[in-house]
Amino acid sequence: MRPRHGFVALAVATLALLGAGAAAGSNGGLTPIDPSSPNADRITGIYWFILGFTGFIFLVVEISLILFVVRYRRRGRPSDQEGPQIRGNTRLEYAWTLAPVLILAAIAAFVFYKLPGIKNVPAASAQGARIDVTVEAHRFYWEYRYSNGVVAVDALRAPVGVPVALTLVAPKDDVIHSWWIPAFGGKTDVIPGHTNHTWFQAEKTGTFRGQCAEFCGVQHAAMLASVQVLPAARFRAWLASEQKAQAKGDGRLGAETWAGACAKCHGQQAQGLVGPDLRGNSLLADRNGLETLIRNGRGEMPPVAETWKENQVTALFGYVKRTFAKASSGG
Amino acid sequence: MAVRAEPLLVPWYRGRVASWVTTTDHKRIGILYIATSLFFFGAGGILALLMRAQLATPNEKFLTRNSYDEVFTMHGTTMIFLVVVPILAGFGNYLVPLMIGARDVAFPRLNAFSYWMFLLGGIVLYSSWFSTGGAPKAGWTSYVPLSELTSGSGQDLWILSLHILTISSFAGAVNFLATIHNMRTRGMTWMRLPLFVWAIETYSILLVLVLPVLGAGLTLLLLDRQAGTHFFLPDKGGSALLYQHVFWFFGHPEVYIMVLPAMGIVSEVLPVFARKPIFGYAAIAFSTVGIAFFSMLVWAHHMFAVGLPWGLQSFFMISSMAVAIPTGVKIFNWLATIWRGNVSFATPMLFALGFIGVFTIGGLSGIFLAAFPFDWQVTDTYFVVAHLHYVLFGGSMFGIFAGLYYWWPKMFGRVLDERLGKASFWLMLVGFNVAFFPQHMLGLLGMPRRIYTYYHHGYWEAYNLTSTIGSGIMALGVLAFVVNVVVTSRVGRRAGNDPWLADTLEWYTTSPPPPHNFDRVPYVTSARPLRDLRRRLAEERA
Numbered sequence: 001m002r003p004r005h006g007f008v009a010l011a012v013a014t015l016a017l018l019g020a021g022a023a024a025g026s027n028g029g030l031t032p033i034d035p036s037s038p039n040a041d042r043i044t045g046i047y048w049f050i051l052g053f054t055g056f057i058f059l060v061v062e063i064s065l066i067l068f069v070v071r072y073r074r075r076g077r078p079s080d081q082e083g084p085q086i087r088g089n090t091r092l093e094y095a096w097t098l099a100p101v102l103i104l105a106a107i108a109a110f111v112f113y114k115l116p117g118i119k120n121v122p123a124a125s126a127q128g129a130r131i132d133v134t135v136e137a138h139r140f141y142w143e144y145r146y147s148n149g150v151v152a153v154d155a156l157r158a159p160v161g162v163p164v165a166l167t168l169v170a171p172k173d174d175v176i177h178s179w180w181i182p183a184f185g186g187k188t189d190v191i192p193g194h195t196n197h198t199w200f201q202a203e204k205t206g207t208f209r210g211q212c213a214e215f216c217g218v219q220h221a222a223m224l225a226s227v228q229v230l231p232a233a234r235f236r237a238w239l240a241s242e243q244k245a246q247a248k249g250d251g252r253l254g255a256e257t258w259a260g261a262c263a264k265c266h267g268q269q270a271q272g273l274v275g276p277d278l279r280g281n282s283l284l285a286d287r288n289g290l291e292t293l294i295r296n297g298r299g300e301m302p303p304v305a306e307t308w309k310e311n312q313v314t315a316l317f318g319y320v321k322r323t324f325a326k327a328s329s330g331g
Numbered sequence: 332m333a334v335r336a337e338p339l340l341v342p343w344y345r346g347r348v349a350s351w352v353t354t355t356d357h358k359r360i361g362i363l364y365i366a367t368s369l370f371f372f373g374a375g376g377i378l379a380l381l382m383r384a385q386l387a388t389p390n391e392k393f394l395t396r397n398s399y400d401e402v403f404t405m406h407g408t409t410m411i412f413l414v415v416v417p418i419l420a421g422f423g424n425y426l427v428p429l430m431i432g433a434r435d436v437a438f439p440r441l442n443a444f445s446y447w448m449f450l451l452g453g454i455v456l457y458s459s460w461f462s463t464g465g466a467p468k469a470g471w472t473s474y475v476p477l478s479e480l481t482s483g484s485g486q487d488l489w490i491l492s493l494h495i496l497t498i499s500s501f502a503g504a505v506n507f508l509a510t511i512h513n514m515r516t517r518g519m520t521w522m523r524l525p526l527f528v529w530a531i532e533t534y535s536i537l538l539v540l541v542l543p544v545l546g547a548g549l550t551l552l553l554l555d556r557q558a559g560t561h562f563f564l565p566d567k568g569g570s571a572l573l574y575q576h577v578f579w580f581f582g583h584p585e586v587y588i589m590v591l592p593a594m595g596i597v598s599e600v601l602p603v604f605a606r607k608p609i610f611g612y613a614a615i616a617f618s619t620v621g622i623a624f625f626s627m628l629v630w631a632h633h634m635f636a637v638g639l640p641w642g643l644q645s646f647f648m649i650s651s652m653a654v655a656i657p658t659g660v661k662i663f664n665w666l667a668t669i670w671r672g673n674v675s676f677a678t679p680m681l682f683a684l685g686f687i688g689v690f691t692i693g694g695l696s697g698i699f700l701a702a703f704p705f706d707w708q709v710t711d712t713y714f715v716v717a718h719l720h721y722v723l724f725g726g727s728m729f730g731i732f733a734g735l736y737y738w739w740p741k742m743f744g745r746v747l748d749e750r751l752g753k754a755s756f757w758l759m760l761v762g763f764n765v766a767f768f769p770q771h772m773l774g775l776l777g778m779p780r781r782i783y784t785y786y787h788h789g790y791w792e793a794y795n796l797t798s799t800i801g802s803g804i805m806a807l808g809v810l811a812f813v814v815n816v817v818v819t820s821r822v823g824r825r826a827g828n829d830p831w832l833a834d835t836l837e838w839y840t841t842s843p844p845p846p847h848n849f850d851r852v853p854y855v856t857s858a859r860p861l862r863d864l865r866r867r868l869a870e871e872r873a
Contacts, residue, residue, distance in 0.1 A: 028772060028790060029769075029771070029772025029773060029774075029775045029776040029790060029794065030772065030775070031775060032708050032709075032775050033775065033776060033777055040708075042704070043704050043705055043707070043708050046702055046704055046705045047699070047705055047708075050698060050699050050702060050705065051699075053698075054695040054696075054698055054699070057659075057691075057695060058691065058692065058695055061662060061666065061687070061688075061691045062688060062691065064666050065666060065669075065684065065687055065688055068666060068669040068670050068672075068674070069669065069674060069684060072605070072669060072670065072671060072672050072673070072674045073674050073675075073676070074673055074674060074675045074676075077673050079673075079675050079832075080606070080832050081606060081673050082606045082607065082673065083605060083606050083607040083671050083672040083673050084607070084671055085607065085608055086607065086608070086610065086667075086671070087608050087610070087611075087612065088610050088611040088612065088613070088614065088664075088667075089610075089611075089667075092611075092663075092667070093611055093614045093660065093664075096659060096660060096663040097656060097659075097660055100655060100656050100659045101656060104652040104653075104655060104656070104698070107652070107698065107702060108648060108649055108652060108702075111648065111702050111703070111704060111705075112645070114704065115641075115704060118704045119641070119704075171566075172565045172566035173476075173565075173566040174476070175474075175476050175477040175480060176474060176476070176477065176571060178636060178711060178779075180777075180779070182708065182776075182777040185707070185708070186636065186704060186705075186706070186707020186708045186710075187636050187707055187708070187710065187711065188636055188638065188707070189636045189637045189638065191565075191571055191572060191637060191638070192476060192565040192566065192571055193565030193566075193570065193571060194565075194571075194572065194637075194638060196637075196638040197638075209777075210777060211777075211779060211782075212779070213636075213710075213711040213712065213779040214474075214636075214711055215400075215469070215470050215474070215477070215711075215780075215781040216477060217400075217477060217480075217481075218396050218397060218400065219396070220781060220782060220783075221396070221782035221783050221784050221785070224786075274396065300482070
């Protein structure tokens with residue numbers, strides 16, 4: 001009898017430790033990353049609900065396994081001595097068929113209960129009306145388009161407390177990517193030829209990180225995304241000033257585009273990485289040549305700029321000229 | 332002269348090597364399958380260790396990006412198509428005729444053809460390392476459009492290899508079905524069939540149902556790549572999603588193809604070492620069929636993040652959860668089999684018990700993945716990597732090792748060393764959990780699968796390093812098995828016909844059995860013919 005108590009105590013202690021660890025928060029990966037959006041909150045709720053049941057089943061199975069193994073081990077008995085020849089029990093079979101049915105029905109019901117709050121985008125919140133952003137996934141960067149025409153690359157800016165509806169698309173000749181900021185809920189694949197939707201409503205300011213979650217080729221691991229959540233007023237101010245700056249082919253767009261669309265393969269200093277070294281390359285000083293190349297691609301290089309408006313090409317060219325002109329004239 | 336001349340030379344096809352090349356004996360073919368699969372298991376394992384080395388620390392430069400992509404693609408393809416499926420075919424080949432009291436499979440030459448196609452498929456796949464552009468690098472799933480846009484011949488060799496393996500498995504499955512349906516010995520009714528044979532029957536039905544679908548998908552992929560069609564290319568009017576439906580219509584039943592026979596092995600091993608009959612024979616047999624049935628209806632749970640209509644997502648959630656019910660039935664029946672038994676811990680039993688303990692975790696994490704809103708959070712992350720390894724290593728491979736230790740004496744006449752066997756089990760059990768449990772946490776922390784490096788320190792680094800250490804411990808466990816095989820082949824204890832006092836017909840004949848298997852097959856009166864014989868002998872003696 002003693003070993004049985006020992007194992008039960010051990011199992012209970014392990015469970016308590018796990019529970020305490022999990023209760024301490026999302027740290028350590030015992031729960032999904034701290035949710036910071038109502039849909040992510042609800043998904044984490046589903047996680048806890050399922051963990052309750054599966055944790056219970058886990059304990060039932062593992063504890064009975066260990067108990068039976070300890071209790072019914074051979075000890076001094078001859079190895080050919082038979083146990084009782086029990087062939088089954090119909091009632092037990094019904095019981096352990098029906099109990100899981102009920103548990104799974106409960107889980108499914110809970111999922112359906114939470115689902116509307118996860119899939120439906122609120123039209124507005126106390127902080128303001130919903131804003132819409134198109135997310136266009138490319139090998140290997142994210143392009144964001146706000147409804148006023150402002151473009152951003154990899155780093156999305158969003159207001160706190162306001163629902164942000166994302167329309168997810170990819171150019172038809174690209175590959176499948178998957179949009180995922182863990183704190184803002186589940187991932188949504190971005191599939192050429194399909195349009196998908198998701199949303200978030202950031203509960204606090206700060207920077208939230210994620211990355212492409214569908215293998216998309218050689219620089220999949222470098223296809224990072226971030227969302228910088230700003231106070232609503234600051235966001236609106238930024239969006240308005242960025243609109244003016246981008247209309248002039250100015251602002252941060254050039255630098256962002258270089259870092260997102262070019263540098264992942266050619267290096268931040270154009271020193272070459274997956275793609276060739278571009279230092280001293282005459283195309284960097286040839287606006288038309290550069291535009292033809294990036295809009296059409298060449299060999300292994302995808303047509304990174306196929307969907308850009310003219311001002312994004314201008315912004316990139318401006319950045320390239322400012323940054324690499326000195327280097328190439330010196331070299 | 333009436334004297335018949337004796338040939339001076341043994342004919343060439345009786346030579347030591349040639350006799351294996353020309354054999355149509357199901358036992359030799361089974362051993363060829365198992366040996367070849369174990370060789371590929373070593374290769375796939377080395378690939379896994381390379382990946383774990385690359386991921387041990389952030390910004391690691393051990394492998395290049397391209398090699399990492401090649402390595403994970405080859406690891407997945409190898410383990411699924413060249414290890415788990417064919418090694419189970421190997422067990423099926425060796426055991427099914429013996430267990431049902433037959434002299435061979437229904438079509439011995441087709442059987443040899445299946446094996447040689449398997450070997451050819453493996454060689455074609457591995458030749459891709461030397462082809463233009465190197466090995467395939469679009470993952471074992473080879474999702475389009477990525478797999479259509481990658482240049483080089485690696486992807487084409489991948490398609491060719493899978494086509495060949497598909498033919499091999501299909502022919503093998505037809506052979507199993509014909510054998511089980513037509514060649515059972517007298518008295519071997521369906522409800523007296525060993526549960527492993529039930530599992531192989533179901534495995535074969537699933538293969539026959541889904542392999543043609545894979546073959547069709549592969550053909551369309553090949554046409555797109557080589558003949559200018561555009562079934563899957565969105566920019567020319569094709570559908571990228573269509574490929575995923577086709578692939579997973581095959582791919583999900585494939586999971587059960589890899590798990591059900593391993594479960595069958597566990598159902599054979601547990602009663603022998605608990606000295607009890609299997610608890611709920613009919614429930615286990617029918618739950619095998621039930622799992623296979625549901626497995627055909629769940630494919631799109633691999634696609635919850637692609638934006639399916641809500642009705643479909645709900646349907647696939649419920650059907651996926653339904654698979655858990657027959658799976659649970661099996662686990663509870665196994666537990667009830669040990670209950671009140673006389674349990675001894677020979678290595679096969681340890682692996683079978685390990686299977687129950689570890690597979691349960693994989694089954695339970697599957698319930699999380701079936702709940703589609705939660706699936707959006709963890710799909711394509713290390714949570715899924717953990718889940719599938721709990722099912723396919725903790726499940727299938729533990730079952731396979733149980734089978735190797737259990738039937739080794741029958742195949743080679745010598746019992747594997749118990750001390751090395753136990754060391755191997757404990758190293759694998761501990762190493763496996765250390766390697767894969769933390770990957771659940773990595774997934775919840777946001778680490779996607781198939782990335783060649785990561786930039787986070789802290790928990791990401793800690794869990795990744797732990798996982799790498801665990802993979803090393805697992806490798807030691809596998810090494811202990813290899814040492815065991817090498818050592819035992821010379822000095823192992825002789826097995827005799829029935830070293831474990833088992834229940835099924837394969838233990839009635841000698842170890843190893845003669846080419847014709849049995850001189851005489853006893854009339855079968857229950858699911859445990861050998862136990863019946865032992866009791867009759869004891870009664871006669873008394």
